[in-house]
Amino acid sequence: MQKPLIHLSDLDRTGTWIKYRNGLCESCMATCCTMPVEVKLGDLVRMQLVDPFEAEGEPPKQIAKRLMKAGVVSHFNFKHSIYTLARRANGDCRYLDPQTRRCTIYATRPNTCRNHPTIGPRPGFCAYRNR
Numbered sequence: 001m002q003k004p005l006i007h008l009s010d011l012d013r014t015g016t017w018i019k020y021r022n023g024l025c026e027s028c029m030a031t032c033c034t035m036p037v038e039v040k041l042g043d044l045v046r047m048q049l050v051d052p053f054e055a056e057g058e059p060p061k062q063i064a065k066r067l068m069k070a071g072v073v074s075h076f077n078f079k080h081s082i083y084t085l086a087r088r089a090n091g092d093c094r095y096l097d098p099q100t101r102r103c104t105i106y107a108t109r110p111n112t113c114r115n116h117p118t119i120g121p122r123p124g125f126c127a128y129r130n131r
């Protein structure tokens with residue numbers, strides 16, 4: 001029987017990343033879900049973290065304050081109205097299932113996640129790790 005190839009990309013060294021292809025995610029440990037995720041207000045509404053009425057009526061800074069207090073957001077870029085999702089102590093996204101290494105909000109995940117790895121530190125490549 002042929003042994004599966006082991007590939008361990010280093011998230012911080014994009015030169016070790018491999019070219020993305022369909023099906024790669026199935027055997028990956030979700031390294032991409034340990035990178036900081038920047039989201040917009042529309043993402044937060046889709047993720048049901050912000051009510052559509054709140055999104056229309058409340059200043060983004062106030063929304064950021066509330067979400068930071070709730071531990072959902074770790075940083076807010078006031079100039080560009082970009083929120084950074086909080087991560088667990090080990091760097092995992094708070095929506096990543098630690099056992100299955102799968103996204104628990106896949107259908108409503110942020111656009112940043114949808115666009116990866118088309119857009120990102122090394123477009124077309126990802127930090128694939130299969131263990």
Ligand code: SF4
Pocket residue numbers: 032033034037093094095096097102103104105106109110113
């Ligand atoms: S929201 Fe889902 S896809 Fe995006 S980083 Fe978190 S676990 Fe991964």
